[in-house]
Amino acid sequence: MKQWLEEKLLQLNVTEYMDEEYGFTRLSYTEEEKQAHEAFKKAAEELSLDVVQDEAGNVWARWKAAQEDAPTIAIGSHLDTVSGGGGYDGAAGVLTGLAAVKQLKDKGFQPTKNIDVVCFASEESARFGVSTIGSKATAGMMDKGELGSVEDADGVTVKEAVESYGLSWESIDQAEKSPDEIERFLELHIEQGTQIEDNGAEIGIVRGVACPVRLQVTVKGMANHTGTTPMNNRSDAFVAAAPIITYVEEQARKRNGVQPTPIVATTSTVKLSPNVMNVIPGEVQLGIDIRSVDDELKRNLAEEIRSYCKTIEASKDVKVDLHTLVDNDSVHLDSSIQEQLQEITEKIGYRVHPMDSGAGHDVMNMATRWPSGLIFIPCRDGISHHPKEYASIEDLNKGTNVLAAYIESIASDHQ
Amino acid sequence: MKQWLEEKLLQLNVTEYMDEEYGFTRLSYTEEEKQAHEAFKKAAEELSLDVVQDEAGNVWARWKAAQEDAPTIAIGSHLDTVSGGGGYDGAAGVLTGLAAVKQLKDKGFQPTKNIDVVCFASEESARFGVSTIGSKATAGMMDKGELGSVEDADGVTVKEAVESYGLSWESIDQAEKSPDEIERFLELHIEQGTQIEDNGAEIGIVRGVACPVRLQVTVKGMANHTGTTPMNNRSDAFVAAAPIITYVEEQARKRNGVQPTPIVATTSTVKLSPNVMNVIPGEVQLGIDIRSVDDELKRNLAEEIRSYCKTIEASKDVKVDLHTLVDNDSVHLDSSIQEQLQEITEKIGYRVHPMDSGAGHDVMNMATRWPSGLIFIPCRDGISHHPKEYASIEDLNKGTNVLAAYIESIASDHQ
Numbered sequence: 049m050k051q052w053l054e055e056k057l058l059q060l061n062v063t064e065y066m067d068e069e070y071g072f073t074r075l076s077y078t079e080e081e082k083q084a085h086e087a088f089k090k091a092a093e094e095l096s097l098d099v100v101q102d103e104a105g106n107v108w109a110r111w112k113a114a115q116e117d118a119p120t121i122a123i124g125s126h127l128d129t130v131s132g133g134g135g136y137d138g139a140a141g142v143l144t145g146l147a148a149v150k151q152l153k154d155k156g157f158q159p160t161k162n163i164d165v166v167c168f169a170s171e172e173s174a175r176f177g178v179s180t181i182g183s184k185a186t187a188g189m190m191d192k193g194e195l196g197s198v199e200d201a202d203g204v205t206v207k208e209a210v211e212s213y214g215l216s217w218e219s220i221d222q223a224e225k226s227p228d229e230i231e232r233f234l235e236l237h238i239e240q241g242t243q244i245e246d247n248g249a250e251i252g253i254v255r256g257v258a259c260p261v262r263l264q265v266t267v268k269g270m271a272n273h274t275g276t277t278p279m280n281n282r283s284d285a286f287v288a289a290a291p292i293i294t295y296v297e298e299q300a301r302k303r304n305g306v307q308p309t310p311i312v313a314t315t316s317t318v319k320l321s322p323n324v325m326n327v328i329p330g331e332v333q334l335g336i337d338i339r340s341v342d343d344e345l346k347r348n349l350a351e352e353i354r355s356y357c358k359t360i361e362a363s364k365d366v367k368v369d370l371h372t373l374v375d376n377d378s379v380h381l382d383s384s385i386q387e388q389l390q391e392i393t394e395k396i397g398y399r400v401h402p403m404d405s406g407a408g409h410d411v412m413n414m415a416t417r418w419p420s421g422l423i424f425i426p427c428r429d430g431i432s433h434h435p436k437e438y439a440s441i442e443d444l445n446k447g448t449n450v451l452a453a454y455i456e457s458i459a460s461d462h463q
Numbered sequence: 464m465k466q467w468l469e470e471k472l473l474q475l476n477v478t479e480y481m482d483e484e485y486g487f488t489r490l491s492y493t494e495e496e497k498q499a500h501e502a503f504k505k506a507a508e509e510l511s512l513d514v515v516q517d518e519a520g521n522v523w524a525r526w527k528a529a530q531e532d533a534p535t536i537a538i539g540s541h542l543d544t545v546s547g548g549g550g551y552d553g554a555a556g557v558l559t560g561l562a563a564v565k566q567l568k569d570k571g572f573q574p575t576k577n578i579d580v581v582c583f584a585s586e587e588s589a590r591f592g593v594s595t596i597g598s599k600a601t602a603g604m605m606d607k608g609e610l611g612s613v614e615d616a617d618g619v620t621v622k623e624a625v626e627s628y629g630l631s632w633e634s635i636d637q638a639e640k641s642p643d644e645i646e647r648f649l650e651l652h653i654e655q656g657t658q659i660e661d662n663g664a665e666i667g668i669v670r671g672v673a674c675p676v677r678l679q680v681t682v683k684g685m686a687n688h689t690g691t692t693p694m695n696n697r698s699d700a701f702v703a704a705a706p707i708i709t710y711v712e713e714q715a716r717k718r719n720g721v722q723p724t725p726i727v728a729t730t731s732t733v734k735l736s737p738n739v740m741n742v743i744p745g746e747v748q749l750g751i752d753i754r755s756v757d758d759e760l761k762r763n764l765a766e767e768i769r770s771y772c773k774t775i776e777a778s779k780d781v782k783v784d785l786h787t788l789v790d791n792d793s794v795h796l797d798s799s800i801q802e803q804l805q806e807i808t809e810k811i812g813y814r815v816h817p818m819d820s821g822a823g824h825d826v827m828n829m830a831t832r833w834p835s836g837l838i839f840i841p842c843r844d845g846i847s848h849h850p851k852e853y854a855s856i857e858d859l860n861k862g863t864n865v866l867a868a869y870i871e872s873i874a875s876d877h878q
Contacts, residue, residue, distance in 0.1 A: 312690065
């Protein structure tokens with residue numbers, strides 16, 4: 049199985065070597081994503097699965113149950129990446145889904161339910177700033193009107209990208225599946241953190257997915273000549289904004305000390321205007337990303353940041369506006385699936401760490417319509433969205449064993 | 464004269480109204496700069512001046528002395544602007560140069576020296592990051608090898624821009640003038656600050672031009688997922704860089720309290736990588752601009768910033784590199800010209816403020832080869848490089864009077 053995992057990992061990444069210096073770039077609805085999907089189709093067909101691409105570009109590979117009207121268990125993730133990302137984020141879930149099927153087929157297992165391995169389209173927000181487009185379509189969560197006109201950095205809209213991918217924008221929302229078409233959904237993903245190892249475990253079983261609160265802070269001062277404007281006569285937006293960056297980090301750090309649920313907050317983007325050497329910054333825009341499974345905790349921090357911005361406005365000669373870009377409730381995954389997964393994983397002999405996910409995944413959307421579970425495997429140093437992203441074949445194999453055992457437990461006659 | 468100033472100000476700005484919402488954009492060696500130069504030629508020809516464009520695109524308009532081999536006094540500035548700049552930075556000097564000639568002609572004055580009004584090409588660094596290209600060519604300071612391949616934001620090189628402007632790159636350095644071709648040079652410019660008014664004066668006579676020390680600080684941390692990387696396991700380059708912004712401002716401010724020569728320092732640019740919402744900043748590049756006529760003072764502050772960066776590196780889990788981009792000696796202008804200008808200005812009845820210039824001007828280059836002077840007139844609230852930049856016709860008229868009186872004093876038979 050390990051050799052098969054190694055081979056298919058390369059195939060799904062359309063590469064001969066996993067340690068590509070610049071990583072992998074397979075942005076949403078591009079030729080590169082399509083090539084990875086073609087590799088997935090090929091690998092699925094080698095396992096004699098029935099492959100169909102739906103209206104959103106998601107590819108479904110079915111291992112049919114003997115019985116015609118059997119329920120369906122779906123397992124999957126995605127194959128698109130960020131720009132210069134790794135070959136495991138998404139790929140690990142698709143690969144281990146196929147591998148679990150292979151393992152069960154190899155041992156002569158006959159499922160009493162259809163097993164669908166799905167490769168969702170366009171999970172990463174790197175191209176359009178919008179994530180999980182494929183699984184949103186499946187779960188009936190797509191806002192077509194708003195989405196169609198969203199542009200990438202080159203001004204190409206989602207609609208245009210979808211159509212040049214060979215799909216019809218007109219019918220993209222027909223990818224939606226009704227509640228009775230799927231019984232439950234499972235995703236396996238690399239952790240993108242180090243909690244599993246830090247807690248001496250091998251597999252993470254996820255309780256909830258922390259959806260972000262995202263803030264946009266705009267500080268308006270006055271642009272002026274750097275050489276001719278005395279220090280005591282300035283309204284420098286960047287100087288006013290700098291303590292906000294420090295505050296966000298300090299406050300998030302402090303809160304982790306005093307209560308049990310983790311919270312993270314990051315000033316991750318900046319736009320300076322005019323951003324030229326001889327002009328005092330007249331305007332700064334900061335993007336702040338706050339995450340915790342505890343929605344009250346993250347909203348409380350957002351409020352504290354808002355108050356702090358008011359303090360800055362009152363003490364410096366600037367105007368500060370705070371705008372909430374995103375504020376979604378966190379997703380709590382099905383507790384009985386968590387229990388089953390934990391039991392099965394421990395039965396195999398792997399140490400389990402129950403945890404939350406700080407990153408969003410396709411399972412967030414699937415969980416709004418179907419009971420769902422999320423399994424994490426470790427990745428080296430927690431690095432992801434980076435060429436150095438890495439998960440061992442050993443860990444991919446462990447993930448495969450968990451998925452296979454879980455399928456066996458719920459899709460067999462002895463159930 | 465005031466009506467003439469108003470009309471010509473509009474003509475030189477190729478506009479019908481000075482209060483354009485988005486200001487004026489006449490970048491280096493563009494069609495827009497050329498149109499302004501054409502307007503200058505037209506205005507100069509209306510005054511019966513002999514107009515020639517040199518190999519660098521500078522336009523020289525000569526009021527010939529009666530005597531064939533008379534020396535030449537040059538007066539001028541530029542007509543290019545930053546992006547969304549004002550209609551006075553540069554234009555004020557070109558306009559008042561022409562106006563001084565008109566005033567003297569109107570009263571029947573016959574100069575004993577040639578009076579050249581010059582409109583230099585490409586003074587602003589907004590397009591190429593390189594300033595005063597035209598006057599560098601005149602003063603023989605152009606480094607053609609290095610300059611030619613400098614690119615604008617669209618990848619157009621200076622060489623390509625110069626050639627599409629209709630000039631020959633091959634011969635651009637032939638614009639150089641030998642020391643004996645000019646006797647002295649005068650520039651009038653808006654102050655781009657408020658020291659003239661703050662000191663209850665009407666005209667500023669400049670002693671020196673503060674050339675900047677420019678630093679590039681690169682902070683390298685580790686990019687990672689904002690949602691999955693705990694607060695205690697981060698190497699956030701932006702968090703590490705934020706105190707540097709505060710430090711630069713505080714230190715510059717502090718120094719102005721304890722010694723007489725002004726100093727200014729600004730963190731004016733930032734480049735964040737990857738600058739996306741769900742990734743912790745892995746690298747930050749800050750651009751810092753430090754200016755003072757006291758070269759030791761500015762270099763001392765640069766050293767303090769370097770030390771502070773070492774402190775940051777030692778206390779946070781990041782690497783900090785500091786690179787000096789620019790470090791030029793400040794330019795001290797001819798003291799006898801300063802004295803003459805001050806005497807003449809006070810004789811007219813205007814209150815004079817002797818001061819330094821925090822901004823660079825064409826006169827910096829001219830002063831390396833010819834005795835030179837720089838006259839400032841006030842501009843409203845010190846605002847420049849901005850659509851709100853404004854200087855009154857009243858003040859432009861005062862500047863004209865100073866220039867005319869100065870020319871009269873040094874280019875007449877009674878001298």
